[in-house]
Amino acid sequence: MADFLLLFIAGILGGILNAVAGGGTFITFPALVFTGVPPVAANATTTVAALPGYLAAAIGFRRDIASLPKAPLIRVTVWTMIGGAVGSGLLLVSSNKVFAILVPFLLLAATLIFMNGPRIRRMAAGWRHAVAPFGLGTLLPVAIYGGYFNGGLGIILLAMFSMWGMTDLHQMNGLKSWLSFALAVIAFAVFAAGGQVVWIPAAIMSGGTIIGGALGAPVARRIPMPALRLLIAAVGFGMTAIFFWRLWSGA
Template sequence: MTTWDPSGLVYATLAAVAAGAINALAGGGTLISFPVLVAVGVPPVAANITNAVALCPGYFGATIAQLPNLKGQRAQLMLLIPIAVLGGLAGGMILLRTGERTFTALVPWMILAASLLLAVQEPVKKFVSKRLSNPSHKHHTAWFSALPIAAAAIYGGFFSAGMSVLLLAVLGLTLDDSLTRLNALKQVLAFSVNIAAAVFFLFSDQVVWGLAVVMAIGALIGGAIGGKLAGKLPPAVLRWVVVVAGIAIAILYWVKSN
């Protein structure tokens, strides 16, 4: 069993509220909640696992909100959901077989990578939208998405931050559809990856349940707050605040490890 400082319960809850709100507004909430879990004494692997389980309800809520945009995408869903699930399970298995020392060494690199993915989120959306509006681009089927989706899903099962940007980029490059519908498909695949990894983690004895439960509630509250604030706060500003914070956290990890 993983031990942690009970006094960190308040900090973890507040971090989950912030993560839920940030995910609803701009994305990148994991870059806030994961480092807080480590800071309150949870070992990095257990912190990553607990964070994935705790934020799972947020993925579910976002997926439900996208259901109207999934009409007519049955073929893509039937092919890509199983791939996302298997990739999420594979990423989770790799995580559990990664030693604490190795994962700790990877943490700053993963946080930096996630921060950079968040930084290019809007350019990726603009690129995908421009490509889809170009009448000369070639038609592809969902089979073109299978292998890169599997790679993105494995990454997401291992460390979920930045996964949504990867998924959208892959779908935009390999499928022909509107950005709205691709974004909905991306959300379902992200949920599939997260729920597959989270269910696998339930049997790992690495979930810190005291934190996971309150964080799940906090993430739902944060998501509701973020939904209320949507349109009132500029997502681009919030996104760059999270990006800068993520890069700073990565640097701190490097300094601490040297």
Template sequence: MAAGFFAGTLNAAAGGGSFVSIPAMIFVGLPSVTANASSTVALVPGTLASAWAWRHDFQTLHGIRLPVLLLISLAGGLAGALLLLATTQRAFDGALPWLLLVGTLAFAFGRPLGAALRQRVRIGRGAVLAAQVVLSVYAGYFGGGVGIMMMATWGLLGDIDIKAMSALRTVLVSVANLVAVACFVVAGSVHWPETLVMLVSAIVGGYAGARLARRVPDRVLRGFVILFSAVMTAVFFWRAWR
């Protein structure tokens, strides 16, 4: 319950809730694949609520139509979910520390790296669509830091309004997560007692996080998420190597 509240608060205020929810599911005894699937189910209502809140700010992405991006997110989210279900427990245990590391680095350096690249690099819509396919699969499979990765990639197209990017990122991640959730539920990969407790507390935490974000500077919230995720990454590397 505490982890769900914490994850919902972080997702609403700065992002990075999965860095809390997945370790919490594992630490109470769920296998890592089940923990990942259950965490996605528990946090998806909050992401859907965020997508609804952003509904008036959607814009096209330099001529790339929203239905195309939605279709890519649906297909990628489904592919990522099926890939997770096909991954053996042992393989995912070995991959999890590296996934946490990728997500942590994306969260820590995605914004400054994206800003630096925008000054030197411009890419076409085809490259963005190809990257979106990969990121949508990643979102359905694990998803840590995927929103930051999307915005960094889109920024390479040229100048895009940050509010429009945030709105688009939220809805595309939500779509990928939603189709992954459907896949996990149908496959019976969700452990419901922990999931329902975390789901309810994450909704409450999401409301609290929205209020917290108005009072605490963004750099403080992001710094805390980076520190916490770095500690969790180190813990899971230690568990894997032990």
């Protein structure tokens, strides 16, 4: 029962963070590992658990998504799903031992990306004339990363959209939510077929992410974004330190 409560609360917190600023993986993935789920299955399960939250966010931005050009939207959705399938497939062939070694480094990279999100987006905006709008060359590697490890994906997507020349933040957040949902759908199919989804924890955490997603907007209006970003970064670095300790101690 304590494990179920931990997973549900982690789902709520992860859903809030994903809706407000990203970084929900820093909460949901460690919670699954700490309750005894193997690393590969935990990564697969946290992606599946985040799926309803992504859908809820995409519905919230539906008008902004509808304002995007239809042909490019369909194209980037298809390529996101293809890249997500490749990344998810790579996760399936990763052993728990290898993935456990990679996890602290992936968490550290995701935390650094999250912390420097605004700077990365500003830098990316300066490259917009060198990158094709809705370009496959930038999208496919990002989608493969998202299929393999979801941490920091939202920040990377926003930076990529800046490179594409997008400036409307609502459109960018809408497209981020939609592509995250599309990637989670194909990852769900791949992980389920590969038998890596732990269904009961996924269902419990999904219930939390739905509640967290609904609470995200009110929370965003009450907590200053700099304070929220510092909190998420602290969680990210804390989880990174714990997983490095587990790696070095053999725990």
